[in-house]
Amino acid sequence: MNYPRLKAILASLGLMVLAGAASAQDYPSKPINLIVPWPAGGPTDITMRAMAEAAAKHLGQPIVIENKAGGGGTVGPATMAASAKPDGYTLAQMPITVYRLPLMQKTTWKADDFTYIIHLTGYVFAVFAGADTPFKTWEDVIAYAKANPGKITYGSTGSGTSLHLGMEMLAEKSGVKFTHVPFKGAAEVNAAVAGGHVMLGASGTSIKPLVDAGKARFLNVWTAKRVSFLPEIPTLQDLGYPYVIDSPWGLAGPKGMDPKVVAKIHDAFRKALQEQPVIDTLARFDMVPNYKNTADYNAAVAEQIKLEEALLKRIGLERKD
Numbered sequence: 001m002n003y004p005r006l007k008a009i010l011a012s013l014g015l016m017v018l019a020g021a022a023s024a025q026d027y028p029s030k031p032i033n034l035i036v037p038w039p040a041g042g043p044t045d046i047t048m049r050a051m052a053e054a055a056a057k058h059l060g061q062p063i064v065i066e067n068k069a070g071g072g073g074t075v076g077p078a079t080m081a082a083s084a085k086p087d088g089y090t091l092a093q094m095p096i097t098v099y100r101l102p103l104m105q106k107t108t109w110k111a112d113d114f115t116y117i118i119h120l121t122g123y124v125f126a127v128f129a130g131a132d133t134p135f136k137t138w139e140d141v142i143a144y145a146k147a148n149p150g151k152i153t154y155g156s157t158g159s160g161t162s163l164h165l166g167m168e169m170l171a172e173k174s175g176v177k178f179t180h181v182p183f184k185g186a187a188e189v190n191a192a193v194a195g196g197h198v199m200l201g202a203s204g205t206s207i208k209p210l211v212d213a214g215k216a217r218f219l220n221v222w223t224a225k226r227v228s229f230l231p232e233i234p235t236l237q238d239l240g241y242p243y244v245i246d247s248p249w250g251l252a253g254p255k256g257m258d259p260k261v262v263a264k265i266h267d268a269f270r271k272a273l274q275e276q277p278v279i280d281t282l283a284r285f286d287m288v289p290n291y292k293n294t295a296d297y298n299a300a301v302a303e304q305i306k307l308e309e310a311l312l313k314r315i316g317l318e319r320k321d
Helices: 003-026 043-059 073-082 099-106 138-147 161-175 187-196 206-212 259-273 276-284 294-315
Strands: 032-036 063-067 090-095 112-121 125-130 153-154 181-182 199-206 216-221 249-252
Touching: 003 259, 032 043, 032 073, 032 187, 043 063, 043 073, 043 259, 073 090, 073 153, 090 112, 099 294, 112 259, 112 294, 125 161, 125 187, 125 206, 125 259, 138 161, 138 216, 153 161, 153 187, 153 259, 161 181, 161 199, 161 294, 187 199, 187 216, 199 216, 206 216, 249 259, 259 276
Parallel strands: 032 063, 032 090, 153 181, 153 199
Antiparallel strands: 090 249, 112 249, 125 199, 125 216
């Protein structure tokens, strides 16, 4: 046996272990890149910027936001999974579409290509109509859809998103067909509805200023209870649908991150979630903190994937190959 060579190998491995430990201990030693997979100025972008600013104070390094929209919120995380090192310096907001889309079609990533760090919040979704449409209520929409199959167009934040699937669930339950027009984010959906480019929009409540200006009107909300500032707008359950849809989301990095680095990021964002400026920013879009630690977040992702598989099969959108 070549003992000098063996000693050299063991020494090299020891140095690698020490270097890894030092790296985790020193983290972060430079700015962190945080991918927001939606356009700038939308609800997710604004809330993530507030969280990043608060978390950066606890980490001692700036967190730089990079907007990388497209693919229903999957382009940014997919890019991270394909090219970023698992060193904690590239993170991404994780919409539910990231682990739903591989169940619907071939993708370059899988749900286990990420290190899930912390669950943060979820959305308040709503359906709204343009002011120039004849729709005053959701019942008007369904009546029109039955008389004019496929003629109703609706915009969502992208194919495979909770909004897309939710609208297809409503159509399936009502025995009608809608025509889907995907956009890159809520701001684009809102503009398309207000401009008369689509008849309906499925997005968050960030449309409210345009509703107040008379350019759109709410038809329903997807929460378990009615929204406090829209007490007259029915929930899906009020309308006879057995659904509550809120699309929870969190923060993740590339697969294979050091647990000690994960813990530092988790702790910083947990503290950020408790700070008043972050709570106030979430409230602007009717979001509330929905904290889950790293272990619970991983368990929630696994459970959600099971639910998604069953849902996609039921409405015929599951991957066929």
